[in-house]
Amino acid sequence: MLLSFGWSLPVAAQTCSLTLDGTIKDAHDQSPMDEVSIFITETGIEQWTDSHGRFSFENLCPGTYHALLQHIGCPSKRVLVQVFQNTTLSLTLEHHENMLHEVDVHDKHEHAINEQSLSILTLDNSAGKSLAASVSRLAGVSILGNGADIGLPVVHGLWGNRLTLVNNGVVHTGQQWAGDHSPEIDLNSASEVSVISGAAAMRYPGTHMGGIVILESGQIPFDPHIHGKIRSTTESNGRGGTVNGQFYKGLETLQWRAGGTLKQYGDRHAPTYFLNNTGTRQAHANAELRKQWNNTLEWEGKYNYFSAEYGIMRGSHIGNLTDLQSAFSREIPFFTDSMFSYEIEAPRQRVKHHQLKSGLKKHIELGALEWHIAGQRDQRREYDVRRSGRSDMPALSLIQYSIQNEVQFSNEWLETGYQFLGRNNWNLPETGIIPLLPNYTAFTNGAFLALDRSFDHYELEFGTRYDYTFRSISKLSNSVPRVPVYYDDKYHNFSALGRVSTNLGTKWQLLAESSLRQRPPEINEMYSFGLHQGVSGIEEGNLELRQETGLKSSLQLRGKVNDKLHLDVRGYAHFFNGYIYLQPQQT
Template sequence: MKLFKVAAAIALCMILTITASAGNILKGSFIATIKDALTGNPIEGVSVYFSDVKVGGITNANGEIVINNIPEGKHLIEITHVGYNTISEYVDIIGETKKEYVLSHTVVESNTVIVTGTTGATQLKKVPFQVAVLNKEELLQNNATNIIDALAKKPGVSTLSTGPAISKPVIRGLGYNRVLTINDGVRQEGQQWGDEHGIEIDEASVNKVEILKGPASLIYGSDATAGVINIITNVPVANNTLKGNIFSGYQTNNRSTTNNISLAGNRNNLNWNVYTSVVSAEDYKNKYDGSVFNSKFSQKNFGGYVGYNGNWGYSHLLLSKFNLKAGLIEGDRDNDGYFIKPVAGGGEERATEADFKSRIPLVPYQNIQHFKIATDNSFKLGKQRLSINVGYQHNQRKEFGNVDDLNERELFFDLKTITYAAQLHLQEMKGWKTSIGINGMHQTNTNKGLEQLIPDYDLFDVGGYVYTRKTIKKITLSGGARYDTRNIHTSDLMNGLDVKGPAIKRSFANFSGSLGIAAQISHNLNVKLNIARGFRAPSIPELASNGAHEGTTRYEYGNSDLKSEVSTQIDAGFDFNTEHVSFDLSVFYNNFSNFILYRKLQNTGGTDSLINVDGQDLTAFQFEQTKASLTGIEATVDFHPHPLDWLHIENTFSFVTGRLKQSIEGNKFLPFIPAPRLITEFRGNIKKIRNHISNGYVKFEIDNTFKQHNIFKAYNTETATSGYTLLNAGLGADIVSKKGNTFFSVHLIATNITDVAYQNHLSRLKYAAENMSTGRTGVFNMGRNFTIKLNVPLNFSLNAGR
């Protein structure tokens, strides 16, 4: 009820304020001409976009663009075109505003506009923290089995995976509830606390991803102590246009197929988008395991939005529905090393070739359904702007593990979440751009399965903050403060009719904040420094879990006495860019008090404490807290040797180490920290190959992941991992008309060309059962894989109405 009162109050204030201010809102328009700096010729197809009001378009054959119905005021514009430098600057829209721009050819891009971690669209070089950006083009040119895997090539980003369908983001060594995922302005809420839970977002529908590395509690509250993954799906197309896209992809290793269709339109500023995807895969293969039984999955996704953009702002209604069925890989084999499966009536038998090639997961498997509806709004209030976002999500996760009753749901989490956020962007005063905001959520979980891993619970949190920024010549200062409260009330945790965990009622409150500076020392050199304090309230499983679930080898006990995690991070970096060299370096130190981790329990005999569940002995773990710190470095060097400006030689390096302030059983390292990684890519870009072939590229990549021996060895919690080197390659191009319009683009990608058998340090499959015939423990990652992608864009012009 508290949340509904807050939402109602916000809505009432919004309606009253808009009604009172509507008569004072003036129409603004933007007219621009964009030319080539070298030739003076107009450039067709240049993208012009105002991120904060979500309007934009592309230039015509004369290099001209007209964008109407822009709220008057100062807005950040982003002008982009392949092969040219990006222009981003603030434009003061007053009535009919006319501008002229010239774009220069460049091979280095360093002036991206972002929206993550701030209260409005901002130039990347003016934020004091580290943000990596992944655009649609990069997603097409690389291969991944899910959207989180696609992010893992960015420095500082890793994935914790449980097979090809389930991956969780890890930023600078931290994952689970320490990383917050945002999708089109809505905080994504599923069961991200578990190893075998993904984020319920389809890669094929994604347009852009922004990755903020470091505490982001100031803007987002609890659960953003490691960073934020901001996934942008719905982007309005230009006014009076209709755009479609047909995408199809195929991977040879697991015969994965992906098909996606999207259609977006904008008629007199009434804009909409609709998309649907179908993905399915057989069991994947590697050199040691052969076909990995029950690694198959099938996925369906549908979504879109409808909205209106006017001179007063915009209002969009978003909807998505995600459905994933994924096998749970247990890795059990017989004495001869063949994968086995349970059979009805008891007993086991070897998995057959038909089982490996089936696309329908077998027991045990999980079915995850995620429904989301949200409204995203921005209103001009005089010289101020009010942003409001309210969303409802229904996440259902079912585990099926009874081969004698395929409809029996051993676990069934039914999670309902309402999220809300409001920001008031105040009128700029003496160069200070200040926003005040409030956000939070109300969440309920109900168990509907036979077993309970976590109790039914009710959660409500709310937080308020102030954020401000000012640019003084070439120095930008930014920062703010925030206060949050979270109330949690659980029911008794039940085992049939018996209580195995008492009800819990806890409240958490904390301050967070940040202070940073970004300075443009010269035209080529930019320096950043940021200090941030973040916090995270303990999750429900950390407080109250008591049970086992498929996909892990653990029996987990919660700890109702846990306190909030508090982190303080110092982040420093610089980027140096010239015509032929770009170099980015960042270092960080993150200090935690009350860091939450789990470790194995021991019995009175000093050996592992085992809990027998359905005839299987599972090792018992319990959550506890200690002081800890993480230190790391990330670096990127991109070299374009003159006169071979088309050639890129790029190196990215990531390293993070986590340490306990006081050792546990002689162990000083935090568990599950990703191994150091160095990726070297040789890439050739050719803008025009022939009359009908353009934007071609060919690349070769050496992916070096080093050994990880700095592990938490106590109670055999974690094992060391050997290093490995993967060789990858790719090529692609656009097939175009005489006028340069793209008919379609094709991408050919090869990964793990030499078919290396390897285990990623953060793969949960490392801890699957031992293969008794070989002595190797666990299941290995995917082997050699070839991928083909075909992307067909469709563009139509609509006649403007009167």
């Protein structure tokens, strides 16, 4: 269900002899669109475009009107029109946004980059899905699932420590090191979701070895009235659903937006039984404020809150090899049930995430200067089935604070800047066991440069960045007697990328790209020691690990055969030196 609404002041009775006309075209190829519905809310009058994309309203009173544009296969578009004289409009609609991603060449991040985007229609239809489940519909993206609502996006085979998530321009920090940790991001707060690579991707810090998943709230449309959208989904499997509301108001120099999401599901079911303890409860909120001064200075403030509790199917946690072998041979898993329940018991996860960002942008003669600062707080508790009534005591309890501060300059062909990232990760003393991860503090200083130049028949991109990372670690020794031990890590990481693209006619594009990237071993890869209840295994890090280096080359051909057939063919080869992985051991 999708519900849009708005409020406006009535138009006073006047001499009504004005005309509003115009044309509506396809946003991609500028072809006229027929059979488009244009509905004026204040008058209740509806018109349809002809074969030339034209429409006309007559005998209108002077005033402000809301026009709603609708067409099969297109997201609805609302336009605010001021009519104080005969007015002619030239409008466009995203006629191909029902496709999973755009095929035509486009530029959304100030530099032309290799980008796939979820359409508005896809986002509206994904109100009840996770971020990973939604972006897995894009070419080259899949999902690593660990339950009904827990999943991580996988881009070209890379996930977790090798994939960076950027939410509203801020590198998302949390506990992404595990395959059972879903990103603490509410998809419903975003109006733009993209997977990108290319030289412009160098501006984002992090340990990404390939693509980057970017979520943006998007621009707030100019409209002096309050408007909103409510989306909801319901499902019989789990007997639950999701409801999300987003509201905004856009004045000439001040805009705001606020929204929230509630989601609840109970036990999922197979044809003959219920999967015990597979429910979920989620509550999210987002708020945004923007201000402009004299068309040269802009400020924005954004806040996002994410809260979730996930039940983990009881039968998926195995305590010994005998049960593991039995599980492989069983037709029905352990701990199924004939009765439905919304109750969530151990094993389960509870996560809370806060993100607060402030950004300032100054337009100057040579380009634009920007300063952004953001802070995040992430808390994760994981509960296992424990003896002596201790299942309500978390087996893993982590709290993390992080800060990101950056200054950058950009114009039509150049983007450069400096970034600082700080992170403080601590174990809360409430588990009663030795922590899986150590306490640590990490600082990263980075600088980047991205160039983008277009010529007659091709476009060249080059990007490079350098990061210096320092980490201070404190933990208990792996051997008894347990004593505190301390480590300091220092890493110099270098990345570079080159890309060339050319248009083969008006509907086809060929892209070739090569990149070199480095990342330091993450904390869990070097210092973990103990039971990771999410995977029912003992994990032990390796202090001898060194930097991981990746060299990737890719070739892509994309285009449109006709209006109904779009092709996107990609091939890549990714070579690693010092690849870090979790190696099973015989016991």
